[in-house]
Amino acid sequence: MFNSIIKPSLVLLLVAFAASFSLSHIQKITYPNIIKMEKEKQDLALKLVLPGYRITGSKKAKVEGKEFEYWTAEKEEGGTAGYAFMVAGNGYSGPVESIVGIDDRGTILGMSILKQSETPGLGARCVEVSSKETLFDKLLEKTARNEIYMPWFQKQFSGLNSGEKIRILKKGEWNEGLMESLRKENAVLAITGATVTSVTVTESIKNGHELLKKALASGAEKKEAGK
Amino acid sequence: MNYWNEFTKGIWKKNPILIIGIGMCPTLAVSTSVSNALWMTLAATFVLVCSNILVSLARGITPSHIRIPVFIIIIAAFVTIVELVLKAYQEAVYDALGIFIPLIVVNCIILGRAEEYASKNNVVASTLDGLGMGLGFGFTLTVLAFFREILGANKLFGYTLIPGMEPSSAMILAPGAFFTLAIMLGMMNWINSRK
Numbered sequence: 001m002f003n004s005i006i007k008p009s010l011v012l013l014l015v016a017f018a019a020s021f022s023l024s025h026i027q028k029i030t031y032p033n034i035i036k037m038e039k040e041k042q043d044l045a046l047k048l049v050l051p052g053y054r055i056t057g058s059k060k061a062k063v064e065g066k067e068f069e070y071w072t073a074e075k076e077e078g079g080t081a082g083y084a085f086m087v088a089g090n091g092y093s094g095p096v097e098s099i100v101g102i103d104d105r106g107t108i109l110g111m112s113i114l115k116q117s118e119t120p121g122l123g124a125r126c127v128e129v130s131s132k133e134t135l136f137d138k139l140l141e142k143t144a145r146n147e148i149y150m151p152w153f154q155k156q157f158s159g160l161n162s163g164e165k166i167r168i169l170k171k172g173e174w175n176e177g178l179m180e181s182l183r184k185e186n187a188v189l190a191i192t193g194a195t196v197t198s199v200t201v202t203e204s205i206k207n208g209h210e211l212l213k214k215a216l217a218s219g220a221e222k223k224e225a226g227k
Numbered sequence: 228m229n230y231w232n233e234f235t236k237g238i239w240k241k242n243p244i245l246i247i248g249i250g251m252c253p254t255l256a257v258s259t260s261v262s263n264a265l266w267m268t269l270a271a272t273f274v275l276v277c278s279n280i281l282v283s284l285a286r287g288i289t290p291s292h293i294r295i296p297v298f299i300i301i302i303a304a305f306v307t308i309v310e311l312v313l314k315a316y317q318e319a320v321y322d323a324l325g326i327f328i329p330l331i332v333v334n335c336i337i338l339g340r341a342e343e344y345a346s347k348n349n350v351v352a353s354t355l356d357g358l359g360m361g362l363g364f365g366f367t368l369t370v371l372a373f374f375r376e377i378l379g380a381n382k383l384f385g386y387t388l389i390p391g392m393e394p395s396s397a398m399i400l401a402p403g404a405f406f407t408l409a410i411m412l413g414m415m416n417w418i419n420s421r422k
Contacts, residue, residue: 008293015285015297019304026308030315037318093326117325119256122399124325173393192396 041114042099046071046084048150049101049110053082061215068211073101080104085212089204091116092123092196098154100205102212106163111154111205116197123197126153153198155179156188162209166202168195233352237359243336244367245412250336254368255404257327261384264372265365266320270313270328272361274305275337279357282345289346298341299332306331336364367411374407375399 046055053073061068070085084101094117101109118124128151152174160166160183167187171178174189182188190198241247244254257267281301289297310328313321321328331337340360345353373383379398381388397403 003290008290011288011290012293012296012300015300019300023304023307026311030311033315034311037315041318116322119325122259124323127322193400 045099045112045114048112049099050082050084051110052076063211063214068215070212070215083212085208087204087208089200091118091200093117096200100208102162106161108157108160108162111157113154118197123194125191126197127151153191156182159183160186162205168198168202230355234355234359237363238366242363242367243360244364245415249339250334250364253327253334255401258368258371258375258404259399260376261369261372263323264368268365268368270309271331271364273309274331275361276354276357277305278302278337278341279345279353280350282341283350283353286346294346298338302337303332336360371407375403379403
């Protein structure tokens, strides 16, 4: 009785208790930093997706029963409105969360992927920075650039129309020269071997645009009703 | 017991990937770039050494029929520590490795060493075994990643090697990992047969 039931249970309890006790301490130490990093990432992303705009407010609305987070912004010169919103879509191995900035006509000003758990080397390349300098340049210290590069996959979205379907083209590796022709077709270049990720991102942007329209419309209605 | 042997066996004679043939999933998935491979090695070796130590310490009090749950709790605790620490202080790495950090819990090298070795040997031997196995895993992973990154992405450590050259995307996908692994295994057998 003791050896077959009580002892194993006690050992298991002890091990589980010790594990959760130590983990709770580690969690306590790391949690503030994790929150800080996430906040920093979001602030940086907001600035990145709304270049030249000033954030005027952050709002949370319920659209179709779902929580929808968006920000209103104003152009620093001119005063036209801009919006940023959070969207999520189901990628190949989990949700892909991105933040998108658009102007009042629905043109994407910038987008940034905040969270993704796609396959390294494939879908995870949606956050890959296309670096022009070669390893030899780096070793020979030919270039000493410290700028923050925008990942190439995300850069393609600026200038596209978020209200229409964003198409996906497969033309091999990305380079700066392709931008012009892609923009004409309202299309982005797919990530090689990770079409699912590319589709997820483009579709989530389109859905987000529609949600934003609904959220703004319902917000306006409420204002009307309140008057 | 020869401690030196316990340490070195994981690197060549009992290399977890090439000889025992376990831990294939992370091997295929994270060997796409050298920096991913090195961080994965660091994370997995940390978990392997720590879990080996604790499993070895707990081997006297663990009834044999509940040993697997006990091992898994120990391993999962260390993996969570790695995950939290990376998330807080090395976010770029956490983002790059993604799901493969929490998946270290089910890495069969770690559970395999706990079951086969650490639960039967003393703490010093288990630590050395964990270190050796971690290095063997890391060595294989890094060599694999070295070839896959050069051929599959035309890069090394994230920097382009030959500007304008189109890399072979088959190398960055799973088949490329199998090809490279097969060649490595062939080389290893060739070297061993010459002795």
